[in-house]
Amino acid sequence: MIDSPEALYRKLEAVKIGGTTCLYTLEKCQQLYPYIERIQQLKTQTNTIVLAHSYVSPELQLIADFTGDSFELSKWAKTTHADRIVFVAVRFMAETAKLLNPSKEVLVPSFQDGCTLADSITGPQVDALRKQYPHATFVCYINTSVAVKARCDVCVTSSNVMRIIEALPTTEIVFLPDRLMAQNIRVHCQQHGIQKQIHEWDGVCYVHDEYDPAMIDYIRQQYPNVQVAVHPECAPAVVALADFVGSTSQMMAFVAQTDAPYYFLLTECGLATRLQVAHPDKVFVGTCTMCRYMKSNRLADVERVMRQPTERDRVLLDPADIEPAQRCLDAMFTWASIPQKGGVI
Numbered sequence: 001m002i003d004s005p006e007a008l009y010r011k012l013e014a015v016k017i018g019g020t021t022c023l024y025t026l027e028k029c030q031q032l033y034p035y036i037e038r039i040q041q042l043k044t045q046t047n048t049i050v051l052a053h054s055y056v057s058p059e060l061q062l063i064a065d066f067t068g069d070s071f072e073l074s075k076w077a078k079t080t081h082a083d084r085i086v087f088v089a090v091r092f093m094a095e096t097a098k099l100l101n102p103s104k105e106v107l108v109p110s111f112q113d114g115c116t117l118a119d120s121i122t123g124p125q126v127d128a129l130r131k132q133y134p135h136a137t138f139v140c141y142i143n144t145s146v147a148v149k150a151r152c153d154v155c156v157t158s159s160n161v162m163r164i165i166e167a168l169p170t171t172e173i174v175f176l177p178d179r180l181m182a183q184n185i186r187v188h189c190q191q192h193g194i195q196k197q198i199h200e201w202d203g204v205c206y207v208h209d210e211y212d213p214a215m216i217d218y219i220r221q222q223y224p225n226v227q228v229a230v231h232p233e234c235a236p237a238v239v240a241l242a243d244f245v246g247s248t249s250q251m252m253a254f255v256a257q258t259d260a261p262y263y264f265l266l267t268e269c270g271l272a273t274r275l276q277v278a279h280p281d282k283v284f285v286g287t288c289t290m291c292r293y294m295k296s297n298r299l300a301d302v303e304r305v306m307r308q309p310t311e312r313d314r315v316l317l318d319p320a321d322i323e324p325a326q327r328c329l330d331a332m333f334t335w336a337s338i339p340q341k342g343g344v345i
């Protein structure tokens with residue numbers, strides 16, 4: 001519980017990722033605190049929970065009942081007894097919460113809630129691919145719309161993608177929509193002797209697509225004992241240079257379990273800020289790459305949607321897509337519980 005601007009400052013003063021981009025002064029904490037105080041009261045008065053992704057700004061993570069990756073957040077959304085969920089992330093994640101717990105009101109505070117991956121493919125485009133690859137299993141990354149999930153067989157997140165691909169009995173797979181993740185899956189399968197034919201789509205996360213191998217070489221020269229953790233949405237040439245490859249939750253566990261002074265995390269810098277708060281003794285170096293969609297979430301809008309939600313703030317789903325998209329998500333929970341052969345990606 002944050003009960004004063006000073007308490008907020010004590011939590012956030014270690015955050016100085018990317019120079020002054022994420023600098024939290026006592027003055028800034030004094031400006032933020034009144035929102036935090038009102039949001040905390042509103043949560044209790046209206047039986048609302050706030051779920052926040054690890055990529056959003058740290059003050060939003062502090063007001064959240066739970067912060068995590070999309071798989072962890074979807075498990076919370078599925079089981080919550082609260083009346084309302086405020087989803088501080090991007091719209092496809094809030095839609096997933098609504099699919100998993102349709103009786104809840106799910107609210108999205110951000111006005112810029114897209115995602116370059118989710119926006120790269122539509123339902124009718126999946127229908128066309130189904131005709132092209134009639135025998136393939138269709139696997140979609142969680143970063144997709146409900147219409148796309150409704151047309152796929154199983155959904156995956158970055159924390160369970162390899163486990164599920166390995167467990168699926170079919171060899172021919174259409175993986176949508178992340179081209180770079182599809183290429184990483186192909187490399188992983190080759191390295192572990194797993195026979196799969198992976199067809200890819202041309203979507204990318206614009207944040208992870210920006211990383212290139214030269215950045216890792218440069219950081220390794222500056223900090224010879226740095227640990228480099230890479231997200232599987234990055235290009236295979238970048239993944240090949242990593243000390244560790246995994247989802248944001250897996251990167252968090254890696255940092256917690258590793259005894260090294262410096263870390264270079266090739267993912268949205270909200271994760272580095274989160275880890276800097278958790279591990280003030282460790283130093284997070286390198287780029288501060290921000291997702292414009294995740295970073296468009298603000299405390300003021302969380303308060304606004306809790307007081308007076310408009311139609312735009314509410315997640316509403318096309319009734320025709322609900323049942324098939326729920327089946328695709330249920331398949332993820334089933335396949336994700338099967339033990340993995342090849343280790344994390």
Ligand code: CIZ
Binds near residue numbers: 068069070142158231
């Ligand atoms: O699954 C997620 O939440 C995303 C988009 C990234 C990650 O690795 O957590």
